[in-house]
Amino acid sequence: MTEEAQAIPVVSYARISADTAKDGHGVDDQHAVNDQTAARLGWTVVHRFTDNDLSAAKADVVRPDFEAMLEALQVGHLADGQTIKGVIVLVEDRLTRRPGDYERFVEALTYDEGRVFADSKGSKDLYNEDVESMGLFGVVISKMEVRKMQRRQRRSHRRRAELGIPVGGKRPFGWQDDKLTLEPAEAALLAQAVRDVIAGKSLRSILLEWRDAGVKTINGNEWAHRSLKLALWNPRVCGWRKHNGELVRDANGVPVVGRWKPVVTPKEWMAIDAIFSARTGLPTKVDGTVLDPRVPNYLLSGILRCGRKNWEDSVCNAPMRASANPRFSGGFQYVCPSRSMGGCGGTARNGAKVDEFVTEAVLAKLEERAALAGPRVGPWGGESELERLKAKQRKMLQAWQDDLISDELFFPENQRMESRIKELRADQQRHALQQQRATERRDDIRERWFSGRLDVMQKRAIVREALHAVVVMPAGKGRAAFNPDLLVPKWRD
Structure with missing residues (x-):
């Protein structure tokens, strides 16, 4: 062997x-x-x-x-x-x-x-x-x-975040290889995309424009819905940074400003954060497109309300939706849903004509407002409460560290304050969105509306700013001529 x-x-x-x-x-x-x-x-x-x-x-x-x-x-x-x-x-x-x-x-x-x-x-x-x-x-x-190495690495990442130092890896889209200096062409695209989303434009529309223009990611790939959303949602665009899903803040609760050049203002990013946070949890397609039932494809879906009285002599008030109908000039109509769907099924209008009338009414109202006073949004009303809670939280933390209060008192109370602070910050972001949209110039709204520069999402956002709803009154039996007097706008103050 x-x-x-x-x-x-x-x-x-x-x-x-x-x-x-x-x-x-x-x-x-x-x-x-x-x-x-x-x-x-x-x-x-x-x-x-x-x-x-x-x-x-x-x-x-x-x-x-x-x-x-x-x-x-x-x-x-x-x-x-x-x-x-x-x-x-x-x-x-x-x-x-x-x-x-x-x-x-x-x-x-x-x-x-x-x-x-x-x-x-x-x-x-x-x-x-x-x-x-x-x-x-x-x-x-x-x-x-x-575990020691992992803890050292986490502490290092946290320390770099608190000092506003960029992390390793490839350069972000919009910045040069040093991760500090802006790449002018890419930064301009990011800034415009942020402002378009704030104005109501869909990510899909921005994606199509970028693809037509040949805009690629830093890896040379086509932009996808998710990658674009993450790029715009990254607080880096306004000079801030997130760590473990939370904004990095100093001891006073103020976001730490990084050493890189920002693309947009903090208020603009807060508006983006408010928009995307509101969509969290909604179903999506395979490509990441949000399937939000609150965002229809027609201008006035959900904004029109049925004004027909039902058998109880109360107004139906169901939101009307669009339905294809080749008999009408625009190829569709707005209809009240059936009783099984929560409506009365007794009201319908020519979709194209309703869109035309409401569009003209909204544009005229916005032009009138701009001529009289200009758009304004007052200061956020929760600033004093937020500062008071943050100061109270810091004081209570110090008292707990000095053994002046017990664990049983500190932890439940601190959790309640943290929850309220989180609510206030979310409200602050929503207010920033309203403020950002209100600062847009309205003197060229008509030109932008009819030039094709606005998609349906942006137009709906403008209509929502001007109107609570439009009540569609019944036109009677038979095929009566379109009567705009049967459309009753409910204007916002």
């Missing part, structure tokens, strides 16, 4: 990831060292298991080859029938960094008698309880080191 036939068949396991690359060993290097160790021990490597760029320290990471190796050890052979009698690794922390994984490995290896295990220092008897305990203790120490 030859020496090759007498050699013990073992498998080699290697893993390389970001947290292990610092030792200079790549996967091929690890397998080469394993081969040398196996030859020195008189073993033969019959298969190599490799998990590239997969951390052994994270519970949610699945290592396919590690799992396949455990399965092979359990049955005693590989998928092709080749018998295996052991495992060889460079060092044990390449194999496992979590106690649970180490216990699973030892159980699989020792499932049968006579199995062998070795690292670059030599063989180890895992059937010996002391050796197994020492290995488990080493895994615990390794896990502690990983």
